[in-house]
Amino acid sequence: MLGDGDRTRSAMLNQIVTTSVVLVVAIAGLVVGFRGDTALFFLAVTAVFVLTGAAIIVPWGSLGRLWLALIPLGDILAIAVMRVAEPTAGFGLxxxxxxxxxxxxxxTVGWIGGVLLALSAYGVTDVVIRSSPSSFGFLLLPLLLIAVSTSTYLSSRRASAQRLLLDRQATVLTQSLERARRHEQVLTEALDRVDFGVARIETDGSASIINDAHARLQRGSRTSGQPDVYAADGATPLDPQDHPLARVRRGEAFTDARIQVGHGDDRRVLSVSARRIIEPDGGDSGAVVVTRDITAETDALRERDALVSSVSHELRTPLTSILGYLELAIDTPGVPEAALENLRVADRNADQLLRLVGDVLAASSQNKSAAQLTVSPTDIDLVEIVNAAVESILVSAGERGITIDVSRVEPARAYADPVRIRQVLDNLLSNAVKYNRPRGRVSVATSVGDQWALIAVQDSGVGLNEEDLGSVFQRYYRGAAVRDSAVTGNGLGLAISRDIVRRHGGDITVSSVLGVGSTFSVTLPARRPGTAAS
Known part of the structure; x- marks a missing residue:
């Protein structure tokens, strides 16, 4: 059915079509001439024109729907009069x-009512004109009217159902669009309230989503003529092609790319990370960029490193003096052998402490690269170093009832600095005992292959979680399981140990199960570079 808003337009279009056909018939009648009642015919034509004027003038949208049916009903009556005026012209069509x-x-009412009224008019006119219809001709027009009306009715019902379905779909789409707009508004408000920048970069390089923090942090960091953007060191001007946003537009993904914007008191240090967005079909659909202002964090780290450096410098002076006097005491004639041995032990430990202070100084450097550690590699037997390191930790292990197993320590030659490797082992064994369970177990193993020698230190301690495994070798990092415990530590030991091993050309790795224990594996060159295996 037609809606109220369509009534006026429907009345005009349908009546104009009917009037156009009647007008053509009237003109043809004037040209050819009528054999019937001309006055009665043109009276009917005039009625059709009057109905057409009513269809155009009357505001049918403001009236009841059934009032509009008066026009087609009037057309049926006018056509009946035309048929009476000229029975042989076929005006019944x-x-x-x-x-x-x-x-x-x-x-349904219009379908049935229209057919019945038209058939009634057909029957009445036949009575009036006293026609003698044939069995076939009498049925043809009624059957045609019934067929056309039924076909129109069914098509109208299908069209109405489709329109109803489209209206419902339009309503659903409108509601979905409104929900999407509300979600977008909520997301925008949430993003604008965080203090780190978030941006969605499309594949063409444009930014479809930018929160206020991103716009604020990036403001002034994309200049082309002024060198206002610097690398992480704060001194080297950053090439525009190396800017994090330029790298993102080239399709790169990265974590913690640091830049400095501005200089002096107005400077900002930014940490930028980018992650690519991969579609289900594997295609790249852009990236999400997160920017954080780490100026305060960077300043705090710089102050901490300065403090560590200052304290370490202050420690070196008395340690150097202690070493000097210990050497004098050792060289003094007449010192009893027992006292001389104690002095040598003190001398070795003071020398080791001095090296540790030097390593702390190197590790606290502002340079993010490996600490500047000096190594003097030579051909060594790892068994001797392992045994010496184990012997030095036995007292601490015994106090906690921890057993140290060296049954898998086998002869293994390596090309390494014995003092530095002893430092690495001291740190690994100290951690294995310190972070172990009471009456736990520490196992040390060595092995050697054609290219590499291996030292493995395994413990039954608290273990490391996934976050710890990715950060345990960072400077000043302490694992989550021991961070709030009474066990002390500065988080430098493993970082220094890895730097030492890498300076040898090897590496140190860790595998761990939280609550079960950890295994640290040290890989070292088995022989001097350029020499063949024996």
């Missing part, structure tokens, strides 16, 4: 137009 209008615009 014009009933098709109002019947179609009623079936399409007024549902």
């Amino acid at each position: 014009l009933w098709v137009f109002p019947v179609i209008w009623l079936a399409a615009g007024f549902g």
